[in-house]
Amino acid sequence: MTxxxxxxxxxxxxxxxxxxxxxxxxATDIQILKTELNQEPIRADSVTFLQTANQILHLEFxxxxxxxxPLPLRMLDYWVRLYRQYNCDIEQIVIFLKxxxxxxxxxxxxxxxxxxxxxxxxxIWEQDPEPLLLSPGLLPLATxxxxxxxxxxxxxxxxxxxxxxxxxxxxxxxxxxxxxAGLVFEPELIRQFLRKEDMRExxxxxxxxxxxxxxxxxxxxxxxxxxxxxxxxxxxxxxxxxxxxxxxRQSELRLVMRLLNRRLGSINPQLQxxxxxxxxxxxxxxxxxxxxxxxxxxxxxxxxxxxx
Numbered sequence: 001m002t003x004x005x006x007x008x009x010x011x012x013x014x015x016x017x018x019x020x021x022x023x024x025x026x027a028t029d030i031q032i033l034k035t036e037l038n039q040e041p042i043r044a045d046s047v048t049f050l051q052t053a054n055q056i057l058h059l060e061f062x063x064x065x066x067x068x069x070p071l072p073l074r075m076l077d078y079w080v081r082l083y084r085q086y087n088c089d090i091e092q093i094v095i096f097l098k099x100x101x102x103x104x105x106x107x108x109x110x111x112x113x114x115x116x117x118x119x120x121x122x123x124i125w126e127q128d129p130e131p132l133l134l135s136p137g138l139l140p141l142a143t144x145x146x147x148x149x150x151x152x153x154x155x156x157x158x159x160x161x162x163x164x165x166x167x168x169x170x171x172x173x174x175x176x177x178x179x180x181a182g183l184v185f186e187p188e189l190i191r192q193f194l195r196k197e198d199m200r201e202x203x204x205x206x207x208x209x210x211x212x213x214x215x216x217x218x219x220x221x222x223x224x225x226x227x228x229x230x231x232x233x234x235x236x237x238x239x240x241x242x243x244x245x246x247x248x249r250q251s252e253l254r255l256v257m258r259l260l261n262r263r264l265g266s267i268n269p270q271l272q273x274x275x276x277x278x279x280x281x282x283x284x285x286x287x288x289x290x291x292x293x294x295x296x297x298x299x300x301x302x303x304x305x306x307x308x
Contacts, residue, residue: 003061003063003097003179003180003183003225004061006140006176006179006180007048007061007180009047009172009176010137010138010140010141010176011032011048011050011059012032012048013137013172014135014136014137014138015027015030015032015050016028016030016135016137017135017136017138018048018050018057018059018137018138019052019057019257020135021132021135021138022057022059022091022093022122023057023091027052027053029053030050030051030052031050031051032048032049032050032051033049033050033051033056039275040041040298041206047059047060047061047078049082051086054088054089055087055088055089055090055091056082056086056088056090056091057091057093058075058078058079058082058090058091058092058093059093059095060075060092060093060094060095060155061075061094061095061097062094062095062096062097062182063097063098064098065096065100065102065104065105066099066104066209067104071094071104071197072107072110072111072117073110074119075092075094075117075307076115077112078092079092079117079119083225091120092119092120093119093120093121094108094119094120094121094122095122095124095141096121096122096123096124097124097141097144097180097183098125098144098183098184099123099125099184105121105123107121107122108120108121112253124141124144124145125145125146125184126145126146127145128145128146129142129145129146129147129153129156132145133156133157133160136164136169136173137173139157139160139173139176139177139206140157140173140176140177140179140180140181141180142156142157142160143157143177143180143184143185144181146183150184151189154181154185154189154190154193155193157177157181157193158177158193158194159258161173161174161177161194174194174195177194178190178194181194190200199297245280248280249279249280249283252274252280252283252287253276253278253283255287256275256283256286256287256290257272259287259290259291260275260290260293260299263290263291263293264293264295264296264299267296267299268296271296271299271300271303274303277301278306282306285306286302289302
């Protein structure tokens, strides 16, 4: 969750940096589109839509390749929603953040009968870090780029962060860098090059944390409601079945009592109490044999037989 909100913050605060890096173009009039499209939003690690003058850049960050629904289908679904709503060129890019050998990080298309949809894949650990070191908004991602010396790369990023003049920006980028670096570096190494105090002092860290907590709470509430409905339905069905069985038992008991009263006369209270405890199946069996009873003794013997 922290990674999601960190990446969302970076893209929304520095959209020019991402467009310059990913599309090799300059854009000034950039709008950040809501991820809530025509239908229910799809769950994803981190999704951002940037609209420029002539296209939409759909960025999807994935810490892990596993996805439900599968990532290729999700990309097609988003493309259809975006195209239906905005009717313009759409560039879709999936950026995998954490090194893995999973085949899923090499899949760049959805294929089904009569349908093929392609999108771009970037495995950040294979990318040259130099372009990422040139822009403040990309510095946190630079910690995940290709290198033969991870420690030297982290040091390079830390130097670039320290050169940011505006203090609030420097602090925010430092926090984002530390958070994303946590995907591949040990905390002790990160603290050697970046100030841990930035975490406590940074407003953006608190904002990211609060957003993560709010989203977590919301998902918890939604899941709780869904579970509550499911449990309510299950309990309702169980209670309905139990009530139905009990109503059937009571009806059968009344019928058996009337037949016994006609056959044997008034039944003594002790036997009536024992009859009250019989289940539906036992009452049905009693209804079949009671016509053979000549006295209460026959009824008592039958009760003793089923209770033994």
